[in-house]
Amino acid sequence: MNAPLRIALAGLGTVGAGVIRLIEENGAMITERAGRAIEVVSVAARDRTSDRGIDLSAYTWADKLSDLAADANVDTVVEMIGGSDGPALDLAKTSLSAGKSFVTANKAMIAHHGMELAELAERNKVAVKYEAAVAGGIPVIKGLREGASANRIERVYGILNGTCNYILTTMEKHGSDFDAVLKDAQELGYAEADPSFDIDGVDAAHKLAILASLSFGKVLDFEGVETSGIRNIMAADIGQAKALGYRIRLLGMARLDDGKLFQRVNPYLVPENHPLAHIDGSTNAVVAEGNFSGRLMFQGAGAGDGPTASAVVADLIDIARGDHGTVFAMPANQMKKIGRAESGNRTGKSYIRFLVTDKPGVLAEITAAMRDADVSIESLIQTQKTIEGSVLISMVTHQAMERDVVQSLEKLASSNSLQAAPVVMHLLSDED
């Protein structure tokens, strides 16, 4: 039998504890598959005494994180601390510099510092692996880096945040409004006490930037993701979308536009015959469209200690097998930085919803602003009384430049007929 792969584990929250539980429960099978055992040798966590439901007595406790990286008995460091910078990033750098491979579920750190870590890893001839950073237990990093590697990926997109998808599909199912569903989700543990990271799209943007870099082989550019979330979506929007044959999903969407990188996180209207329209609850799904493979979709649980541990240990098995190669699609020092595509240049149909004062002339004001910006209206779906004195107006535009849509809404910004900023969502099409 070959020597075991000896790992150190930093962070023993539910996910860190899940990794230990998985290695204990499936250990014999993992040894058969990897050709060697995966052995936890040391751990570090702030609190040594809390009950995590697992027996930690066999492991050495490190006094500080840097001890894990310095330990000559450790081959690979697993980071389950979180946070884009601070201790997690320090640990990554000291581990790689010490010649140890590094496995993480930390999407924020990879989104912000992935390129730097990749170069450091490749210089030191060790691995950085992060399957768990995107879409939990779904092997989509591997699917893109290896499975679809023969393809020029036309676009990559998907449902990357389970909390948002849970909220949107629960609103869809029960006709409830955002605030009520968020509150329930918080009580059920599906949403954080401070939910902004999820519902404002930041978490999805981290993941999208990683997927885009892998898909297109270009330098990761998190700052280039146009990001918005789901706070402003009303039950009425979901109903209108449904009447048109669409479901509302928060999507991350990335593609190359004339050699420039377009990346956006935004709620989209997804046609009912598209597979993403059937992804309900907290499930994640990633679609990659390759020039030979056609449309591939990967779906599964996007979070949770079990799925995350599954992905972390799959990375460890790859390292144990000696199959790890480059961190992204190609060596980091050969990846090119490319410009950002402007969303204003894009053409498509948009759903726009206004919440306006119930008085004469409002519709004329809105439609005139659209006309003046060269945006023509395909359908004015419905006007609906919502609360005393307010009316909802929602419409779908014909194909229009996004710049023109923005301009039409700017014209209305100073109108005292609008009771809230208009909500704009794009209709997902094959050209997006």
Add this chain to the structure above:
Amino acid sequence: MNAPLRIALAGLGTVGAGVIRLIEENGAMITERAGRAIEVVSVAARDRTSDRGIDLSAYTWADKLSDLAADANVDTVVEMIGGSDGPALDLAKTSLSAGKSFVTANKAMIAHHGMELAELAERNKVAVKYEAAVAGGIPVIKGLREGASANRIERVYGILNGTCNYILTTMEKHGSDFDAVLKDAQELGYAEADPSFDIDGVDAAHKLAILASLSFGKVLDFEGVETSGIRNIMAADIGQAKALGYRIRLLGMARLDDGKLFQRVNPYLVPENHPLAHIDGSTNAVVAEGNFSGRLMFQGAGAGDGPTASAVVADLIDIARGDHGTVFAMPANQMKKIGRAESGNRTGKSYIRFLVTDKPGVLAEITAAMRDADVSIESLIQTQKTIEGSVLISMVTHQAMERDVVQSLEKLASSNSLQAAPVVMHLLSDED
């Protein structure tokens, strides 16, 4: 730049030509990703003159297949000939014995001879790769062998034959009968002139046996797959299923039952809220349920020259990167052969459809036979006049042992009320 990976290609049908087209179109990108070029050096095909839409003048033509395996300029042989035995198998063996890695899309050969080829490859320290053998361009072999490798897979199942799914979902959409849709499918090129390999479930059984071996780490056992197809499914069955909230799909299903291997290809009634119920047309989808990952699903095009070439070249990129490891989930000589689980011991609900003579007492005869075999009926869905003198009776049983269902139908086998053998389909549930 590293030395190129030099390949020989045997078979230049649409799929073989697709591999060449992909390497030409995406070559520069592949070189960046693989860290070296993938270069076709020689080809072999029966006909040297037919127009394949690609320029083959740069390649050496081999007079016979064994020349490819013997060529010192060739690192890896790609087999696109087909057939479980004969020239394809000879080429596999001579290539591996000559120390060359081997890539194939040949599901029949892997299903019948995969273990032998794996042992030969591992003795010679070369790779056998076959991503294209199951579900076309979907990286499901990699997904199971690597992506889900940390999991004890509870069951693996899916839609593995695009022709059958095309036929069933077209019947579903238009209410048409099997024969008419098959004829259309043949005219459109979605079904072969001799369609039996597809519609009788053999092709799906090849793929299922491969998936089962990868998922459970046991010796591949194609002969152990209980196989039936879709010839007997009527439009009325699809209508009845729909009324119950189900869609009919031909599934391959494998799981471990008390340490024994259960493998079956059979039409199933899939609940509408299951993701497989939304897989339409010739799309394939594979579900793997892991003890930590939960339910993972991979979907995409299951056939066609583009998707197949995508999978073949992904295998070549892995070989070029030096990341290939064992052929199955673990070294072939360590995989254990296990017994076959009897389907009769399984418990579940079944849909049973009878085509009977329209005369008094038939229903009493059927229900008595069921009662005598301890099969109780949950719902008798509908009786419907089909053609002069014939009536359709369909029912769903309560939870029952499959053995008892078979026994109840055996009791009826000699009845002169039945105009055709009853059709039995199982209801997919979480316990299947």
